[in-house]
Amino acid sequence: MSFDEEHNETETKDKKPKTFFGLELGDGAVYAVVIILTLIFIRQVSVVVAALN
Numbered sequence: 001m002s003f004d005e006e007h008n009e010t011e012t013k014d015k016k017p018k019t020f021f022g023l024e025l026g027d028g029a030v031y032a033v034v035i036i037l038t039l040i041f042i043r044q045v046s047v048v049v050a051a052l053n
Contacts, residue, residue, distance in 0.1 A: 017024040025033070 016028050018027060019025075
C-alpha cells in the first residue's frame with residue numbers, strides 16, 4: 001500500500017457527517033440553523049432589555 005492510499009483512507013475515516021441535534025446535515029444547513037437561532041436569541045435579549053428600561 002502506498003503512502004497516497006494510506007492518506008486517502010485516513011481522510012475518509014476522519015470526515016464524519018455533521019450532526020445537529022441528532023440530524024445529519026450539510027455544512028450550509030448547520031450554518032443556517034445557527035444563524036437563525038442566533039437572531040432569535042438576539043431578539044429575545046433585546047425584548048428583555050427593553051422591558052427592564
